[in-house]
Amino acid sequence: MSTLIIGASAAGLATLESLRxxxxxxxxxxxxxxxxxxxxxxxxxxxxxxxxxPHPALRPEQHLANLNATFHxxxxxxxxxxARRTVHTASGRTLTADNxxxxxxxxxxxxxxxxxxxxxxxxxxxxxxxxxxxxxLARSAGDITTDGPRVVVxxxxxxxxxxxxxxxxxxxEVVLVGPQRGVLWGQLGEVVSGLLGEVHGxxxxxxxxxxxxxxxxxxxxxxxxxxxxxxxxxAAEVVVVALGAAPATEWLQGSGxxxxxxxxCDEWCRAGEGIWAAGDVAxxxxxxxxxxxRLENRTNASEQAAVVAANIAGQPTKYEPIPYFWTDQxxxxxxVHGIPAADAEVTVAEGSIDERRFVAHYxxxxxxxxxxxxxxxxxxxxHRKHLLPA
Amino acid sequence: MKIIVDQDKCVASGQCVTxxxxxxxxxxxxxxxxxxxxxxxPELAADVHQAAAVCPALAIVVED
Numbered sequence: 013m014s015t016l017i018i019g020a021s022a023a024g025l026a027t028l029e030s031l032r033x034x035x036x037x038x039x040x041x042x043x044x045x046x047x048x049x050x051x052x053x054x055x056x057x058x059x060x061x062x063x064x065x066p067h068p069a070l071r072p073e074q075h076l077a078n079l080n081a082t083f084h085x086x087x088x089x090x091x092x093x094x095a096r097r098t099v100h101t102a103s104g105r106t107l108t109a110d111n112x113x114x115x116x117x118x119x120x121x122x123x124x125x126x127x128x129x130x131x132x133x134x135x136x137x138x139x140x141x142x143x144x145x146x147x148x149l150a151r152s153a154g155d156i157t158t159d160g161p162r163v164v165v166x167x168x169x170x171x172x173x174x175x176x177x178x179x180x181x182x183x184x185e186v187v188l189v190g191p192q193r194g195v196l197w198g199q200l201g202e203v204v205s206g207l208l209g210e211v212h213g214x215x216x217x218x219x220x221x222x223x224x225x226x227x228x229x230x231x232x233x234x235x236x237x238x239x240x241x242x243x244x245x246x247a248a249e250v251v252v253v254a255l256g257a258a259p260a261t262e263w264l265q266g267s268g269x270x271x272x273x274x275x276x277c278d279e280w281c282r283a284g285e286g287i288w289a290a291g292d293v294a295x296x297x298x299x300x301x302x303x304x305x306r307l308e309n310r311t312n313a314s315e316q317a318a319v320v321a322a323n324i325a326g327q328p329t330k331y332e333p334i335p336y337f338w339t340d341q342x343x344x345x346x347x348v349h350g351i352p353a354a355d356a357e358v359t360v361a362e363g364s365i366d367e368r369r370f371v372a373h374y375x376x377x378x379x380x381x382x383x384x385x386x387x388x389x390x391x392x393x394x395h396r397k398h399l400l401p402a
Numbered sequence: 403m404k405i406i407v408d409q410d411k412c413v414a415s416g417q418c419v420t421x422x423x424x425x426x427x428x429x430x431x432x433x434x435x436x437x438x439x440x441x442x443x444p445e446l447a448a449d450v451h452q453a454a455a456v457c458p459a460l461a462i463v464v465e466d
Binding site for chain 1: 413414415416420428429430433452456459460
């Protein structure tokens, strides 16, 4: 009963590790689109971007060798035949297995009609982060004459906020542009988004929110700035486009699988006979919430992979997590358990907003749907119990 | 079984405590991991491995 895992990042590697922990001793192959050994993504917008730290390996090379699996890296899957459980790769490999696990993650969105320009970045892969870091660390190269480059971050979600904070910490002049009323407004609502905006403002990030970007300006193939709808231009040597990402499912066209904002799975994370999905790419039926759900966060990658591995190893397990994500922006750590909403009622349950150290409850229809911590990690976790099924 | 935690890597998610609350705790002030015992009894092995697997910062190493 062989297993082929498509995607060699957190979810893919966690599937492999979990299978071996279940004493699954059949052949396992891990296919990865990128050439690097499996690495961790959360540091890419934080520590890795800020310093010359090395490759944030998920596991040491010796540990990978001990997993007794075949790694094909730098070879993206290009097609799947679900009925035959056969995958074709860019290099021409044809791989077949009894179980196929799809962990291909996300592809970052770009601006409409975005042309390739020097100085314009998205941030998803290690290569993306390395290229952005080189631009951010460039102090006086070429036409960059200020202390640090002028950076415009397009996007007001988690990634946009983190990149803006890291770039500002490096001494760059940073403008954050986004369509929402505040950073993370759509997810966290007015109160917390307002506080987060204050953090950015106090650190010197210029916030241009409620503003749509019309396009990029360029001189000689290098970006020179961002043009807002309405015509105003913001000069920049570096532009980071952080407009979210879409599930990496283009290669599944014609596969026979149902794809709709991710690989659609049942409550066991099964997409078809012998086909499974985990991590950012999987949209599965959460029995506790009674709806399809897709989560883009680090902990989901590990937890969903563990459930898929249990199911393959013959221990049927439904996947019904309490979602969790965190973001670090400057010295503020925000942690969220559950699913918050911008229109939820927010009350402080512990600590105080004045001290910038608190736990908040998000309520909808009188029920607590999320617990948010602001610089109060342990206490936040203790409030997680309010989200457990009755 | 021997457990090693890296407090510098820890991001204070507390996922390890949720998985194995007799082995891991968090500091009150900043949520960084605290190891309650580095050699727990064998019946906790599954929980400890689960804690290491769900740590989003890869800050827990378990040696069997």
